[in-house]
Amino acid sequence: MIDLTILLNEKSEEPLYTQLYQYIKKEILSGKLTAQTRLPSIRALSSHLHVSRNTVDLAYQQLIAEGYVLSRARSGLYVIDLELETLPSSHSNNMTRLENRVQDQPAIQYDFRYGDVDAEHFPFSTWRKLSNQSLQQNQRMLFSYGDPLGEHGFRSEIAKYVHSSRGVNSSPDQIIIGSGIQYLLGILTGLLGATDNGIAMEEPGYDGVRTIFKHNGFPIHPIPLDEDGLNIHKLYESKSRIVYITPSHQFPYGMVMPLAKRMQLLKWAADQNGIIIEDDYDSEFRYVGKPIPSLQGMDTRQRTVYLGTFSKCLLPSLRTAYMVLPPDLLERYNKQDFRLYDQTVSQIQQKTLELFMSNGHWEAHIRKMRKVYRQKQFTLISTIQKLMGTQATIVGQDAGLHILLRVHNGMDEVELIQTAEEEGVKIYPVSPFWAQRAQAERSMVQIGFGGLSNTDIIEGVQSLYHAWFKKR
Ligand SMILES: Cc1ncc(COP(=O)(O)O)c(C=O)c1O
Structure with missing residues (x-):
């Protein structure tokens, strides 16, 4: 259970319970009060805020009525998951905002982040x-x-x-x-x-x-x-x-x-x-x-x-x-x-x-990981070559846990990243590595493969191929 510390204005024309209700609603909509958070009991909150139990009760009733919180028998009040639940129609504005937020962030299924390492083989x-x-x-x-x-x-x-x-x-x-x-x-x-x-x-x-x-x-x-x-x-x-x-x-x-x-x-x-x-x-x-x-x-x-x-x-x-x-x-x-x-x-x-x-264990681990990463890198490179052929050039494949990819489809770095994201794939820019950014290669991205499984690598590259060559 959390504490709610709110400055209620006793001189305001707005009743205290409305102020309290508005405050909690705002906290829920902004994500500061997250799904499944248990609200303080009426007794605890009224004593904490020095207001009557009736004030808290009215505020809570309003939140329940509008679907922001759920009452669980003998347990208390819990914030609902706004991204799963549908709010009543009088709150369509808020819902639209939330829906937009969700839509603005496409689910990333394959994250080719350089720096992630294999999680499966750690001893x-x-x-x-x-x-x-x-x-x-x-x-x-x-x-x-x-x-x-x-x-x-x-x-x-x-x-x-x-x-x-x-x-x-x-x-x-x-x-x-x-x-x-x-x-x-x-x-x-x-x-x-x-x-x-x-x-x-x-x-x-x-x-x-x-x-x-x-x-x-x-x-x-x-x-x-x-x-x-x-x-x-x-x-x-x-x-x-x-x-x-x-x-x-x-x-x-x-x-x-x-x-x-x-x-x-x-x-x-x-x-x-x-x-x-x-x-x-x-x-x-x-x-x-x-x-x-x-x-x-x-x-x-x-x-x-x-x-x-x-x-x-x-x-x-x-x-x-x-x-x-x-x-x-x-x-x-x-x-x-x-x-x-x-x-x-x-x-x-x-x-x-x-x-x-x-x-x-260290020597053994390195030997094992060398094989694991060699296989992942092979999967990555062979899938790219098979699907993209001469439309993409792989750079830096002799070592390490990442490659660079020069893509020959006319897109620049930003477009390559955006179109990949629309297909649920995250790849990374290379321009920040240049001190003189204007000189950065235009159509190049960084692809790390350490943290993905072989299957994810294949599926991720298929999605990239779709984003860059099929949709156009
Ligand atoms: C060139 C280079 N040096 C150093 C590091 C980071 O090393 P550490 O994690 O020990 O700070 C990285 C990490 O990505 C790197 O790419």
Whole structure:
């Protein structure tokens, strides 16, 4: 049961019960009082508002008569579900408004949101068991903040993992845990200190981090992409000494930077005394070719900051990521009081993840998910190719949990999204990834496939085909 706090005007010509009735009706129509909410009893509300029981009773009777609330025997009054029930004809105006609201929001059946991950294969029972275990074994941790960098055992597991899978060279002392890559980049920008030379970023690039840099006072230098990633010549020209980059799966275009270009980028860092911020957010899911080691692992001069996350391979809701600092930045971190930043990821979760990794579940999970996503991606691509043929071009299919689609039917991004929505499919714009939006590709959309089943992917693409090619 809820409380209703209303200012009733005793001096108004309008009776108190009408004021009360109007107020509750408005709350119901605006959705603030939701379906199935139980209204306070007459006695409770009259005493809360200091009005007579008769006033509340009259207001409630009016609401019942007009069908806004239902009386359930021996239980009380409940708000009805306006979207299911039909109100009396005297309220047709309100109903029309509601109907319009419902019609304005077509039911989305297939949501190709990038960022959603597979829910079917998450090892819930193992996770529950390890969570319990971590609590039982480490009860003392419940009563403390923990290590500001993150728990040492967890950082050791991460150091082992990134070395074996990505060739990253680090000791646990260089690793900082935090609640997401964005959060860690906030720390890193504080550590680097804003410079007039700003930060160079791939154009297009991840808007989620561009915002962090901007908010921290770094001018952005958008650097165009070649077929094989960042244009190094333009990077030199930008005069920036810091570059943020997604070399193993360029976001959003998806190209993988080849070895030769990685060497050029490392040479740039050496020449400029520059810093490379390497975001390796989803390198576990590479479907074509051999894995290329991280830039950090190839960097003999230690100019690279490496970032990884558990959002793609495990769960975005864990909000757990890690950053590997090179020695000079680590020294700065320790000297400049950054250790005063308390750790943002709960110790219970860090312990659970540590157990998950040390007991071999992590490797097994990645192997399993690679197969699951490979299959989903194959389903997506083959269905698009089968239905749309040369009328659509797939971009970035070597890795990751999303693709871009260039659609050749004359529609622009907005039309592509709107017509898809009318068919119950949600797909996403790519223009926000451009710092210079006017240069964005006109007829391109982003399609994430991690969170959908194979059947939903097929049906979703069929609906897209219908929206874009059949209805015209
Ligand atoms: C390029 C890139 N970096 C980082 C992230 C997010 O990582 P986290 O969830 O750890 O903040 C994303 C998420 O979509 C991403 O696309």
